[in-house]
Amino acid sequence: MTDNKFRKREVMARCVPMSTLQTVLSGKWKFLILWYIAINKVQRFGVLLRSLDGITQSTLTKQLRELEDDGFIHREIYKEMPPHVEYTLTELGKSFVPVLTQMMMWSQAHLCAPDYVSPYTEEQIKELLNQ
Amino acid sequence: MTDNKFRKREVMARCVPMSTLQTVLSGKWKFLILWYIAINKVQRFGVLLRSLDGITQSTLTKQLRELEDDGFIHREIYKEMPPHVEYTLTELGKSFVPVLTQMMMWSQAHLCAPDYVSPYTEEQIKELLNQ
DNA sequence: CGCCATAGTATCATTTTTGATACTACTACT
């Protein structure tokens, strides 16, 4: 994403990369949403809603729209019955996966209790990085 | 930081590492504050205030206190004349530097215009990672 | 027809974050 299509253009204009990133990934849920899509390749709206404990439907919709507008995820509508929507990572989103993975690994190592057991296997993480 | 000393304990209790990280680094300025302290080793309050374009004194104070409470930075008061305060990274903060660096490099590569020239040399980045 | 599941939208309230502004405390210097 090298063109200026981000939601908050003032930040982009100054191009303080770190500020832009913080703006783009602002909010309580963005990291987690991206992670869930990354680890599962595809995520449906309903599954995300049930996975993100405490989020409301309207907030999830808004977060997903922002991630879409900022070019991280792609939204595919399936008109089968019942109709549903699938979210996948775009090329930009995929390029962000190594950063996301490092964040996850750091968080597991430093923010969790010593007896915390990660739900993600080394294989999952490795696969994520090799895509 | 493997003990439960974070500001928002509910998140910590559930230990969803990604959520904890997003909570701990919430706000418009945290990434940038950490980056400025990391790249300069030491930062004074006044310098940070002038570096972070648009932040107010009270907001900067609050952000710094939160980073301190969450164990990322250390606050050292110098009673010389005029007295001043210096902020440095703690061990936890230093352990986060590789993540921060990767975030910065990704942001420069993907969020900035093609003609953007980084103000940071490769040596600075390398040094940052070798600490 | 009424109900289910899907994935929303719309509206308003609440909470959280940030900003604006004015104030304090310290002491060296003039």
Add this chain to the structure above:
DNA sequence: AGTAGTAGTATCAAAAATGATACTATGGCG
């Protein structure tokens, strides 16, 4: 005694993010 520079605090207002709730649209099924 007054001023300057440091790093704050305190209070209130404004803005942004999130939540609660009710609503829509689709079409199959009993």
